[in-house]
Structure formats: C-alpha cells, structure tokens
Amino acid sequence: xxxxxxxxxxxxxxxxxxxxxxxxxxxxxxxxxxxxxxxxxxxxxxxxxxxxxxxxxxxxxxxxxxxxxxxxxxxxxxxxxxxxxxxxxxxxxxxxxxxxxxxxxxxxxxxxxxxxxxxxxxxxxxxxxxxxxxxxxxxxxxxxxxxxxxxxxxxxxxxxxxxxxxxxxxxxxxxxxxxxxxxxxxxxxxxxxxxxxxxxxxxxxxxxxxxxxxxxxxxxxxxxxxxxxxxxxxxxxxxxxxxxxxxxxxxxxxxxxxxxxxxxxxxxxxxxxxxxxxxxxxxxxxxxxxxxxxxxxxxxxxxxxxxxxxxxxxxxxxxxxxxxxxxxxxxxxxxxxxxxxxxx
Amino acid sequence: xxxxxxxxxxxxxxxxxxxxxxxxxxxxxxxxxxxxxxxxxxxxxxxxxxxxxxxxxxxxxxxxxxxxxxxxxxxxxxxxxxxxxxxxxxxxxxxxxxxxxxxxxxxxxxxxxxxxxxxxxxxxxxxxxxxxxxxxxxxxxxxxxxxxxxxxxxxxxxxxxxxxxxxxxxxxxxxxxxxxxxxxxxxxxxxxxxxxxxxxxxxxxxxxxxxxxxxxxxxxxxxxxxxxxxxxxxxxxxxxxxxxxxxxxxxxxxxxxxxxxxxxxxxxxxxxxxxxxxxxxxxxxxxxxxxxxxxxxxxxxxxxxxxxxxxxxxxxxxxx
Numbered sequence: 001x002x003x004x005x006x007x008x009x010x011x012x013x014x015x016x017x018x019x020x021x022x023x024x025x026x027x028x029x030x031x032x033x034x035x036x037x038x039x040x041x042x043x044x045x046x047x048x049x050x051x052x053x054x055x056x057x058x059x060x061x062x063x064x065x066x067x068x069x070x071x072x073x074x075x076x077x078x079x080x081x082x083x084x085x086x087x088x089x090x091x092x093x094x095x096x097x098x099x100x101x102x103x104x105x106x107x108x109x110x111x112x113x114x115x116x117x118x119x120x121x122x123x124x125x126x127x128x129x130x131x132x133x134x135x136x137x138x139x140x141x142x143x144x145x146x147x148x149x150x151x152x153x154x155x156x157x158x159x160x161x162x163x164x165x166x167x168x169x170x171x172x173x174x175x176x177x178x179x180x181x182x183x184x185x186x187x188x189x190x191x192x193x194x195x196x197x198x199x200x201x202x203x204x205x206x207x208x209x210x211x212x213x214x215x216x217x218x219x220x221x222x223x224x225x226x227x228x229x230x231x232x233x234x235x236x237x238x239x240x241x242x243x244x245x246x247x248x249x250x251x252x253x254x255x256x257x258x259x260x261x262x263x264x265x266x267x268x269x270x271x272x273x274x275x276x277x278x279x280x281x282x283x284x285x286x287x288x289x290x291x292x293x294x295x296x297x298x299x300x301x302x303x304x305x306x307x308x309x310x311x312x313x314x315x316x317x318x319x320x321x322x323x324x325x326x327x328x329x330x331x332x333x334x335x336x337x338x339x340x341x342x343x344x
Numbered sequence: 345x346x347x348x349x350x351x352x353x354x355x356x357x358x359x360x361x362x363x364x365x366x367x368x369x370x371x372x373x374x375x376x377x378x379x380x381x382x383x384x385x386x387x388x389x390x391x392x393x394x395x396x397x398x399x400x401x402x403x404x405x406x407x408x409x410x411x412x413x414x415x416x417x418x419x420x421x422x423x424x425x426x427x428x429x430x431x432x433x434x435x436x437x438x439x440x441x442x443x444x445x446x447x448x449x450x451x452x453x454x455x456x457x458x459x460x461x462x463x464x465x466x467x468x469x470x471x472x473x474x475x476x477x478x479x480x481x482x483x484x485x486x487x488x489x490x491x492x493x494x495x496x497x498x499x500x501x502x503x504x505x506x507x508x509x510x511x512x513x514x515x516x517x518x519x520x521x522x523x524x525x526x527x528x529x530x531x532x533x534x535x536x537x538x539x540x541x542x543x544x545x546x547x548x549x550x551x552x553x554x555x556x557x558x559x560x561x562x563x564x565x566x567x568x569x570x571x572x573x574x575x576x577x578x579x580x581x582x583x584x585x586x587x588x589x590x591x592x593x594x595x596x597x598x599x600x601x602x603x604x605x606x607x608x609x610x611x612x613x614x615x616x617x618x619x620x621x622x623x624x625x626x627x628x629x630x631x632x633x634x635x636x637x638x639x640x641x642x643x644x645x646x647x648x649x650x651x652x653x654x655x656x657x658x659x660x661x662x663x664x
Contacts, residue, residue: 185602186639190369309500318490326485
C-alpha cells in the first residue's frame with residue numbers, strides 16, 4: 001500500500017502516542033490494576049452525562065454513583081439524585097513511574113462517592129481500563145524486549161556467519177533451518193516445556209521474553225547474513241580492508257551500518273509478532289498470570305462462556321491490541337517504502 | 345529425478361535433527377510426571393521407582409532417545425503417562441482432525457485469494473481496489489486469536505452455527521449424510537477464522553506476483569498480437585506468477601499450523617492444539633514431543649511438496 005507523507009507522519013505519531021500511554025499507565029489509568037471494587041463485579045462502562053435528572057445542563061461532565069440493584073448480581077442502577085463531576089489531574093491511588101519514584105497524579109478522576117469505570121469492570125470489580133493499560137505495558141515491553149533479544153542474537157550470528165563463511169556459516173545456517181522447520185507456536189511450546197509451570201509472575205515475564213526471543217532469532221540471522229554477503233564485496237569495504245582495517249573495524253563501521261534499514265523494518269514486524277506470542281501464551285495460561293494483567297490473560301477471561309456472551313466490554317483489550325497491530329503494520333510499510341526510496 | 349532424491353534426503357535429515365532437538369529440549373525440562381506422582385502421599389516411593397524403571401526414565405538420554413526413535417518407527421511415539429496408552433493412538437485421530445481443518449482452510453483461502461489478488465493487480469486504481477486493499481490491511485492487523493473470539497461471540501449470540509467441538513452429541517443411529525452435514529456445520533467457524541486470518545496475506549502475494557508479470561514486456565507483446573485479456577491472464581501471466589506463489593504455499597503452512605493451534609483451543613476443535621496444551625500442562629512429555637515432531641513433519645512435507653511442484657511447473661529449475 002502506498003502512503004503519502006502526511007499519512008506516514010500521522011501513523012508514526014499515533015504509534016508514538018500509544019507507546020507513551022502504555023509506558024505510563026499509572027497516570028492514564030484512573031485506578032490501580034489490582035484495586036477491587038467488590039460491590040461492582042461486571043459493571044458496564046460508566047455513562048457520562050451532561051444533563052441531570054432535573055433537566056439542568058452541566059458544562060462539566062458528571063456521572064451518577066452506582067447502586068447494586070436487586071434483580072441480578074451484575075445489574076446496577078444509577079443513583080440519579082447525586083451528580084459527581086469528572087475532574088482532570090486529580091490525586092488518587094499512588095503508583096510508580098518507571099519504578100523510580102511514586103506519584104499520585106491521575107489524568108481523570110471523579111468526585112466521591114461515584115466510581116469511574118470507563119471500560120467497565122471484571123469479575124472482581126477491577127477497572128477494565130486500568131487493567132488494559134497496565135496489561136498493555138506488560139505485553140508491549142515483552143514484545144519489545146523479545147524483539148531486541150532476537151534481533152541481537154540474529155544480527156550477531158548473521159554478521160559472523162556472513163563475514164567469515166565456511167564451517168561457521170554452514171553450521172549457523174543449518175541450525176537456523178532447524179528452527180524454521182518447526183511452526184513457531186509449536187516451537188514455543190517445546191521451549192516453554194523446558195521451564196517450570198508454576199513460577200512467580202515476574203520470573204514468568206522474564207522467561208517469556210527469553211523464550212520468545214530465543215525462538216525468533218533465525219529469520220533476522222538469515223536476513224542479515226544476506227546483506228553481509230553482498231556488503232563485504234562492495235568497493236568501500238574492500239578499500240578499507242586494503243588499508244589494513246581489522247575485521248572488527250570492518251564489521252562495526254562498514255558492514256553493520258548497511259543492515260540498519262533492514263533491522264529497523266524487521267523490528268517493526270517482529271514487535272507485533274512477539275506481542276502476539278506473549279498474548280497467545282498468556283491466553284493459554286503458559287505466560288504471565290494473575291494478578292498481573294497482560295493483554296493475553298485479560299482476553300483469557302473470554303474463555304468463560306458467560307463472560308463471552310454477556311459482557312461485551314471484556315473485548316476492549318482486543319480492540320487495543322488490534323489498534324497497536326494496525327499502527328505497527330503501517331509503520332513497517334512506511335519504513336519499507338522509506339528505505340526503498342533512499343536506496344533507489 | 346536426479347534433483348528429487350537429494351531434496352527428499354535433505355528433508356529426512358532435517359526431520360531427524362528436529363527429533364533430536366525436541367528430545368533434547370524436553371529431556372532438559374525440570375520436573376516430570378513422576379515428580380508429581382511423588383508428591384502424592386498415597387503412592388509409595390518404591391512404586392514411583394518401579395514405574396520409572398518400567399518406562400526407562402532412569403536411563404541416560406541417548407538411550408532413551410533411541411528407545412523413543414524405535415517406538416516412532418513402530419508408530420507408537422512413546423507412552424502417554426497420563427492417558428496410559430501409546431501416544432500414537434492419541435495422536436492419529438487428532439492429527440487427522442487438524443489436517444482436515446488446515447487443508448480445508450488452505451484450499452478456501454487460496455480460492456478466495458487468487459481471484460481477489462488478480463483483480464487487485466490487473467485493475468490497480470479502481471474504487472473496488474482501494475476498498476479491498478483497506479480491508480486486507482485491517483484483516484492483517486487482527487490476530488487469529490481475536491478473530492476466533494469474535495466469531496465465537498457471533499456464533500454464541502446468533503446460534504446459527506455450533507460454537508465448538510466436531511460433532512453434536514447425537515445418537516449413533518444418525519445417518520451418514522446427517523453426520524457429514526453436522527461435521528460441515530462444525531467446520532464453518534474454525535475454517536472461517538483460519539481463512540480470514542490467512543487469505544489477506546495470500547492476497548498480497550498474489551497481487552504482487554501478478555502485478556510484476558502483468559507489466560512485463562512479453563505480456564505487452566502478446567497483447568499487441570491481439571490475444572484477449574482473459575486468455576492473456578490464464579495462459580500467459582498466471583503460469584509465470586504461479587512460481588513464487590508455490591513457494592508462498594510452502595512456507596505459509598508453518599504459520600497456518602501455528603494459528604490453527606490457537607483456533608483449535610479457542611473453538612475447542614479436537615485437533616493437535618488442545619492435545620499439546622493439555623499434555624504440556626500435565627507434563628506428559630512424550631505427547632508434547634510427538635505433537636511438536638508431527639507439526640514439523642507437516643511443515644517439512646509441505647515445503648517438499650512445494651519444491652516438487654516448483655520443479656514440475658518451472659522448466660528453468662528442471663533443466664539447470
């Protein structure tokens with residue numbers, strides 16, 4: 001798909017914005033991801049009003065507090081007598097920014113006694129929006145770290161095997177072929193089987209990153225090797241070699257820069273693929289587990305039939321996932337277009 | 345023929361290497377089925393030790409590997425510790441179901457993608473094309489897991505199609521044609537999920553392959569001779585474009601098998617996916633290994649078939 005420059009800029013900005021939001025979930029989420037509102041399991045997304053029961057128009061949007069209704073455990077009525085205004089930049093539950101310092105400032109909040117569940121709540125009455133934002137951070141960082149790991153290993157092996165050739169090249173490429181001879185999810189299963197089943201969620205996260213990264217090195221290694229093979233015959237490399245440049249200097253200063261374009265495009269393809277790997281494993285109960293949210297284990301709740309059919313807002317994490325994927329896809333095709341434009 | 349034999353030998357060696365890799369991986373797994381038995385207070389340590397000796401778990405791994413390899417030759421694939429039967433007897437019905445699902449999905453995806461891709465390539469600036477290229481971009485962004493969940497929601501709400509499984513729990517006396525129709529109804533949802541997930545990728549490949557050929561000088565020349573467009577397309581352009589599409593068919597099998605695993609779990613299709621997941625959760629390593637190995641057999645065979653097809657269809661490869 002061809003894109004004009006404006007659309008390209010828009011895509012990249014939107015992608016950047018989404019990353020910012022997901023890197024600082026504490027500020028954008030109204031609640032902590034583990035905070036339970038036990039009186040309100042499966043509450044619908046809170047309605048935001050401008051006109052109150054008496055017909056008076058409010059300039060500042062407000063919500064009515066919820067009261068559990070008697071008919072069913074998951075149906076609530078709005079208490080129309082009270083109006084609680086929405087406010088920007090309120091102080092709320094404390095959270096950590098980048099694990100360094102503690103803050104209490106949230107983007108939006110609501111006056112007590114009302115609660116603000118913009119995306120509804122789950123079975124424990126936890127705010128789905130907050131869980132989605134925190135879960136997105138886990139999934140996104142897992143995908144990015146795994147991509148860094150896979151690209152790092154793949155680039156190193158690809159550089160060495162392309163540059164030195166011979167037995168090393170043959171060996172590395174045979175192993176890469178072996179890794180590509182297994183469908184990636186089955187390979188992920190096999191590697192996941194090495195690791196213990198019941199592990200702490202923080203360890204699970206790191207192991208997941210390692211596993212996904214380990215499984216994904218083969219394709220980047222092949223790509224990089226191909227570029228190195230053609231780059232090492234180029235005149236500027238030969239000239240540098242003739243002037244007595246060492247192998248490390250050649251690799252680092254002359255050959256590696258040739259691979260940057262492809263590495264960037266590959267990264268834009270790998271990150272969503274690895275996010276999906278995390279989501280799939282956590283969905284199947286093999287990745288990040290409760291109470292830490294990730295997009296995978298948030299979607300896993302949909303495996304219960306009642307949740308699937310009755311509570312549509314539990315699908316909202318999937319919407320965020322699809323949005324991020326679409327942005328990554330258009331970013332990668334924009335990058336591809338850019339690199340081919342530069343080359344020609 | 346001189347080209348085919350080394351290619352087949354290469355595939356066999358690759359599969360052997362995959363079997364070593366998967367065995368090595370799973371032997372390295374900490375904790376096994378017997379460790380969990382040992383935690384059970386009603387089973388004495390002697391019983392566990394006896395069971396371990398019976399299944400040869402206490403031997404070093406090369407010995408176990410060859411033992412396992414010989415049981416594969418007999419079609420048993422080792423012994424399932426939680427089902428108490430040979431893995432082969434568990435594996436075959438599941439493998440058949442997965443093959444049924446993925447081959448149907450592959451067939452329909454290509455049947456959809458080829459005309460779609462051709463239209464996109466031949467009429468690049470029509471309004472239809474702009475619409476469909478947006479549609480494929482959006483479908484590409486929706487992971488199969490989400491597609492499966494959405495289809496499940498749709499099925500549960502409308503109850504037009506069954507939400508899972510392979511057969512309805514109906515009397516055995518039902519006629520064969522009724523059973524076939526029942527199977528077809530159960531296939532709709534998983535096949536639709538896989539087709540919607542993979543067809544957009546194929547459309548892109550078909551479009552770029554056909555577009556490349558369509559602009560080639562020999563097509564211009566043939567058009568100049570007065571050959572009608574339809575004949576030009578089918579007789580002259582498609583055989584050339586088929587070349588790269590056959591390779592795509594080969595490597596898309598791996599992706600399809602992986603997504604099929606997820607879809608099978610989401611839509612409870614009794615294929616290899618749910619079997620592998622249960623086995624992984626209960627540490628039934630021979631079952632996990634067998635499934636991993638079998639998936640690799642499918643993939644390698646698919647690539648082999650693609651290469652042989654290429655050999656058959658392209659005289660340039662045949663004669664070089």
